[in-house]
Amino acid sequence: MNLNRFPRREYLSGPTPIEKLSRLSEVLGGPDIYIKRDDISGMALGGNKLRKLEFLVADALSQGADTLITCGAIQSNHCRLTLAAAVKEGLKCQLVLKENVPGSYNPQASGNNLLFNLLGAEKVKVIPADKKADMGLEMQELARTLAAEGRKAYIIPLGGSNALGAMGYAACALEILCQSWSSRVNFDYIVSPSASSGTHAGLLAGFWGMSSDAPVIGINVLQKNDRQKDLVYDLAQRVAAEAGVHATLPRESVVCFDEYLGEGYSLPTAGMVEAVRMLASMEGILLDPVYTGKTMAGLIDLTRKGFFKQGQNVLFLHTGGSPALFSATALF
Numbered sequence: 001m002n003l004n005r006f007p008r009r010e011y012l013s014g015p016t017p018i019e020k021l022s023r024l025s026e027v028l029g030g031p032d033i034y035i036k037r038d039d040i041s042g043m044a045l046g047g048n049k050l051r052k053l054e055f056l057v058a059d060a061l062s063q064g065a066d067t068l069i070t071c072g073a074i075q076s077n078h079c080r081l082t083l084a085a086a087v088k089e090g091l092k093c094q095l096v097l098k099e100n101v102p103g104s105y106n107p108q109a110s111g112n113n114l115l116f117n118l119l120g121a122e123k124v125k126v127i128p129a130d131k132k133a134d135m136g137l138e139m140q141e142l143a144r145t146l147a148a149e150g151r152k153a154y155i156i157p158l159g160g161s162n163a164l165g166a167m168g169y170a171a172c173a174l175e176i177l178c179q180s181w182s183s184r185v186n187f188d189y190i191v192s193p194s195a196s197s198g199t200h201a202g203l204l205a206g207f208w209g210m211s212s213d214a215p216v217i218g219i220n221v222l223q224k225n226d227r228q229k230d231l232v233y234d235l236a237q238r239v240a241a242e243a244g245v246h247a248t249l250p251r252e253s254v255v256c257f258d259e260y261l262g263e264g265y266s267l268p269t270a271g272m273v274e275a276v277r278m279l280a281s282m283e284g285i286l287l288d289p290v291y292t293g294k295t296m297a298g299l300i301d302l303t304r305k306g307f308f309k310q311g312q313n314v315l316f317l318h319t320g321g322s323p324a325l326f327s328a329t330a331l332f
């Protein structure tokens with residue numbers, strides 16, 4: 001595996017820390033739980049998208065783009081960080097946002113919405129939940145309009161989750177292995193949110209490419225296993241192939257738990273609220289209501305059920321997203 005074959009910008013100042021969650025581990029009485037702090041990485045309140053954007057924005061610049069276009073939910077962390085990367089590079093940025101719940105878009109909302117305004121999105125196009133509009137088509141329409149004005153857009157797909165973006169999490173797998181080596185802590189499991197799947201698939205490809213057998217446990221926060229497992233597997237295979245990994249990734253390496261999704265993407269669950277409260281009150285760490293809260297709810301429940309055991313080391317990947325807390329004040 002060689003990731004240097006791809007152009008890359010640098011948005012992280014170095015490896016993100018791995019810390020032990022001593023109080024949470026003690027209270028749960030199961031494995032030793034560690035956290036990788038991708039939530040405090042880089043710019044504009046950080047998060048997992050920065051690792052993907054290092055590769056995607058480098059590609060955009062190499063193609064001579066002057067504008068980034070991307071899409072997401074109305075409180076999208078991915079949109080916030082794509083916009084921040086555009087600002088840093090002197091590019092313009094246009095966003096397509098889709099309501100998940102009818103009537104939920106509020107142009108005055110706090111959280112990521114406030115940051116879209118502050119960071120200076122050139123255009124925000126909102127698609128209502130009741131309209132069967134395709135965000136991909138909407139992005140192409142924006143790109144065509146810009147082309148007609150003599151500008152050049154680069155479209156970044158939902159969540160930055162194509163093979164190039166997911167390369168950022170293949171790189172993160174290498175980083176985790178180096179940190180594991182230098183700290184002499186061997187991780188029995190890595191637990192990650194799994195949505196548009198670039199994070200999960202990139203980690204899988206990276207660990208596989210380094211012949212590491214550390215299982216990656218994806219906690220679904222977007223959809224059920226019947227769709228998520230194929231999504232992760234297809235992307236992981238493409239990442240591995242493009243990164244020059246020769247061995248074929250086994251389908252069984254995709255492990256997803258979908259019982260923590262609740263009613264669906266971004267809809268709150270009691271387990272998520274408990275997990276966000278526990279991490280805040282025991283460890284001073286802020287999770288988010290859409291991704292890391294549900295993922296931590298999965299880790300906590302799997303520990304209580306004995307899936308993760310005493311004597312094991314479990315690494316939780318904190319992918320960021322805490323700005324969305326400020327749009328969910330009623331829950332907390």
Ligand SMILES: Cc1ncc(COP(=O)(O)O)c(C=O)c1O
Nearest residue numbers: 077195196197198199291319321
């Ligand atoms: C904070 C946070 N965590 C996790 C994810 C999920 O990552 P992925 O889309 O790569 O599955 C996202 C995606 O938007 C996110 O914003």
